Amino acid sequence: MASHLTAVKPLAALREACSQCNLRELCLPVGLSADELGQIDELVKLRRRILRGQSLYRTGEPFTALYAVKTGFFKTEILLADGREQVTGFQMAGELLGLDGIGMEKHACNAIALEDSEVCVLPFADLERYFHEIAALQHHFHKVMSREIVRDQGVMMLLGVMRAEERLAAFLLNLSQRFTARGYSPHEFNLRMTRNEIGSYLGLKLETVSRVLSRFQEEGLIQVHQKHIRIIDPAGLKKVLSARQDFTERHG
Amino acid sequence: MASHLTAVKPLAALREACSQCNLRELCLPVGLSADELGQIDELVKLRRRILRGQSLYRTGEPFTALYAVKTGFFKTEILLADGREQVTGFQMAGELLGLDGIGMEKHACNAIALEDSEVCVLPFADLERYFHEIAALQHHFHKVMSREIVRDQGVMMLLGVMRAEERLAAFLLNLSQRFTARGYSPHEFNLRMTRNEIGSYLGLKLETVSRVLSRFQEEGLIQVHQKHIRIIDPAGLKKVLSARQDFTERHG
DNA sequence: ACGGTGTGTTGACACAGATCAAACCCCCCT
DNA sequence: AGGGGGGTTTGATCTGTGTCAACACACCGT
Numbered sequence: 291m292a293s294h295l296t297a298v299k300p301l302a303a304l305r306e307a308c309s310q311c312n313l314r315e316l317c318l319p320v321g322l323s324a325d326e327l328g329q330i331d332e333l334v335k336l337r338r339r340i341l342r343g344q345s346l347y348r349t350g351e352p353f354t355a356l357y358a359v360k361t362g363f364f365k366t367e368i369l370l371a372d373g374r375e376q377v378t379g380f381q382m383a384g385e386l387l388g389l390d391g392i393g394m395e396k397h398a399c400n401a402i403a404l405e406d407s408e409v410c411v412l413p414f415a416d417l418e419r420y421f422h423e424i425a426a427l428q429h430h431f432h433k434v435m436s437r438e439i440v441r442d443q444g445v446m447m448l449l450g451v452m453r454a455e456e457r458l459a460a461f462l463l464n465l466s467q468r469f470t471a472r473g474y475s476p477h478e479f480n481l482r483m484t485r486n487e488i489g490s491y492l493g494l495k496l497e498t499v500s501r502v503l504s505r506f507q508e509e510g511l512i513q514v515h516q517k518h519i520r521i522i523d524p525a526g527l528k529k530v531l532s533a534r535q536d537f538t539e540r541h542g
Numbered sequence: 543m544a545s546h547l548t549a550v551k552p553l554a555a556l557r558e559a560c561s562q563c564n565l566r567e568l569c570l571p572v573g574l575s576a577d578e579l580g581q582i583d584e585l586v587k588l589r590r591r592i593l594r595g596q597s598l599y600r601t602g603e604p605f606t607a608l609y610a611v612k613t614g615f616f617k618t619e620i621l622l623a624d625g626r627e628q629v630t631g632f633q634m635a636g637e638l639l640g641l642d643g644i645g646m647e648k649h650a651c652n653a654i655a656l657e658d659s660e661v662c663v664l665p666f667a668d669l670e671r672y673f674h675e676i677a678a679l680q681h682h683f684h685k686v687m688s689r690e691i692v693r694d695q696g697v698m699m700l701l702g703v704m705r706a707e708e709r710l711a712a713f714l715l716n717l718s719q720r721f722t723a724r725g726y727s728p729h730e731f732n733l734r735m736t737r738n739e740i741g742s743y744l745g746l747k748l749e750t751v752s753r754v755l756s757r758f759q760e761e762g763l764i765q766v767h768q769k770h771i772r773i774i775d776p777a778g779l780k781k782v783l784s785a786r787q788d789f790t791e792r793h794g
Numbered sequence: 795a796c797g798g799t800g801t802g803t804t805g806a807c808a809c810a811g812a813t814c815a816a817a818c819c820c821c822c823c824t
Numbered sequence: 825a826g827g828g829g830g831g832t833t834t835g836a837t838c839t840g841t842g843t844c845a846a847c848a849c850a851c852c853g854t
Contacts, residue, residue, distance in 0.1 A: 443628075484801065
């Protein structure tokens with residue numbers, strides 16, 4: 291009967307439906323039952339294509355919807371009056387954009403596509419209405435927001451206490467892990483962002499990023515060729531993260 | 543009639559009730575109607591006293607509840623394996639603690655009282671149940687979480703791109719603004735945290751914090767005496783924030 | 795195939811903030 | 825009242841990362 295219903299849906303709707311999406315295990319509806327999944331198929335009525343370099347939204351624009359990355363790659367950034375910028379995150383397929391906008395009903399950063407991308411539009415008022423019917427969706431949404439807070443606090447740790455090598459090691463391992471979750475190789479991937487954008491995210495200058503990557507290559511941890519990264523020695527990278535030299539000298 | 547009803551409530555309940563709390567305009571129930579406020583009076587069944595230096599919760603402990611600071615002052619911190627720590631925030635009356643725990647159902651940081659404090663315990667499962675009945679509460683909760691995300695991204699900006707003086711200026715202005723919202727003087731307050739904790743929050747060493755505060759004093763921006771701060775020239779502090787020297791030289 | 799432009803690499807040097815060290819202050823405890 | 829200890833200030837020096845600069849590479853459109 292469910293299959294009969296979907297069969298008569300217009301093709302367009304079928305294509306859009308969360309229940310048919312191969313990202314459903316990564317995206318907002320993760321953990322929903324088949325029934326619940328079917329219930330939210332009408333939530334996404336709209337997709338948006340964003341070309342590389344274009345913005346999905348900009349600081350100050352009214353907030354109306356969250357966006358789930360369907361394909362492509364984004365960065366979010368905040369700008370200071372004098373032009374200095376901080377990249378606050380990189381978002382890939384299945385990840386949510388726009389959470390920053392709920393609080394003030396205005397977006398609090400720029401979201402910019404780093405490659406041609408497509409997003410599902412989740413009108414937030416609709417979403418909150420669904421929460422009343424589907425407690426699991428509400429609960430999962432709270433988890434997503436909470437994890438975003440924890441992720442941000444991890445970035446604070448990066449920026450506040452780690453040295454350049456540790457930041458880069460953490461960054462590469464994080465990317466590797468997220469690519470893996472999406473079915474790509476953990477050992478090999480292409481960076482979608484420039485050295486400057488990596489630096490801005492990690493609180494470093496692009497020259498430092500470049501130098502540290504070169505050093506990692508000399509040490510046999512990775513191979514770098516432009517945007518292509520091959521992780522040779524993941525354990526070695528993890529060691530960079532956990533082992534400050536003076537600490538191991540003193541204690542280990 | 544409302545006064546009659548509250549009069550017959552047990553004294554304990556009266557003391558606990560959100561509708562009677564003088565923080566209701568700052569805390570989670572902000573913006574609720576009187577009716578809605580009455581509805582959540584039973585949410586908080588428990589208060590906890592935390593002595594100075596004690597923890598409200600620690601990393602890894604199971605998450606069951608959010609906490610609203612009733613009186614006192616907290617810090618949240620995350621620790622690296624080698625002992626380095628990052629203070630991720632300071633929380634004062636009316637602010638919420640524990641949002642970090644929702645995602646993984648375990649707390650992701652330590653919350654430590656910087657003075658003898660009292661918190662209202664908001665069992666999270668109960669809270670989510672209230673959301674179904676009170677849409678405004680649900681919506682406001684989402685705003686609170688979103689603002690926490692935006693706050694964290696502001697800290698990333700601090701840590702990623704600002705110089706030491708800018709970080710301290712932003713920190714002092716932020717404290718001043720939050721004290722003001724609580725009815726205290728914008729110009730004069732006591733720091734509840736040590737130089738070391740300020741430094742950890744701002745990604746600086748305590749000596750640097752001390753030096754910058756001394757410099758601000760020499761420049762007539764503030765007066766510092768131990769933990770007591772008097773802001774003499776708020777506009778001057780704001781200028782420290784917005785005006786990078788080389789930028790104003792080039793463009794101003 | 796060929797410049798042009800955006801991006802990345804590498805080197806030399808500078809500097810903000812870290813580190814090390816000493817003294818000081820304030821408050822609390824006995 | 826005196827002593828102790830945590831917290832703070834200040835000075836001298838060191839260092840990791842920034843800054844400036846020159847060049848190399850890659851990809852684009854023509």
